[in-house]
Amino acid sequence: MITPNLLRGEKVRLTAVTSADLATITRWWADPDFMRLYNTAPAAPRNEDQISRRFELSQTSNEAFLFAIRPLGGTSPADDDTLIGLLELDGVEWANRTTFVSIGIGDAAHRGQGYGTDAMRVGLRFAFHELNLHRVCLTVFSYNEDAIALYERLGFTREGSYREHLERDGRRYDMYLYGLLRPEWEKNL
DSSP states (O other): OOOTTTTBOSSEEEEOOOGGGHHHHHHHHTOHHHHHHHOSSOOOOOOHHHHHHHHHHHHHOTTEEEEEEEEOOTTSSSOOOOOOEEEEEEEEETTTTEEEEEEEEOSGGGTTSSHHHHHHHHHHHIIIIISOOSEEEEEEETTOHHHHHHHHHTTOEEEEEEEEEEEETTEEEEEEEEEEEHHHHHHTO
16 A cells, blocks of 8 residues: 655655755754754754755765655645754665664754654654665663653664763763664554
8 A cells, every 4th residue: 555645744744955954954053952962972063064065975875864854834735844853764774674763853942742753753654664674773862851752652662771871061871772663663553
């Protein structure tokens, strides 16, 4: 059965990242709160050229799929082109049918509204139905309790811990490894 609206959920749609999005993404990369949820790298600002080069690599690789998260139009028939987040399937191992997923909702005002949940459901549907993958995994910092709750609601299982992997503000934090197998995901549909 063909899935209608493969890249559309109930609240969001996944689209290509465009050059018009670079200013917004650059602003997110300058936000330490966003970066400390999204990445282990130091929360250092990047300029548009640096951001552009990073995303060009993702868009030319057959092992990565980068998506912009945009809200649906709501009551109007037109879709909203506002960029609210990023979702990436990265490090696809075609022989093993596995990948890592990452997601970030850029502005705090868009968090906690169900956009991340819906985007993850759409991204998982793409991974399992369109790419025919068997396993999707992710890492999450132990202090990111909202993301952990989301991943567990979606059926991800905590498979391990990179103990004291990350240091922030003089404290050590674990980074958890989560995985989701296609049969587990299909059981929760």
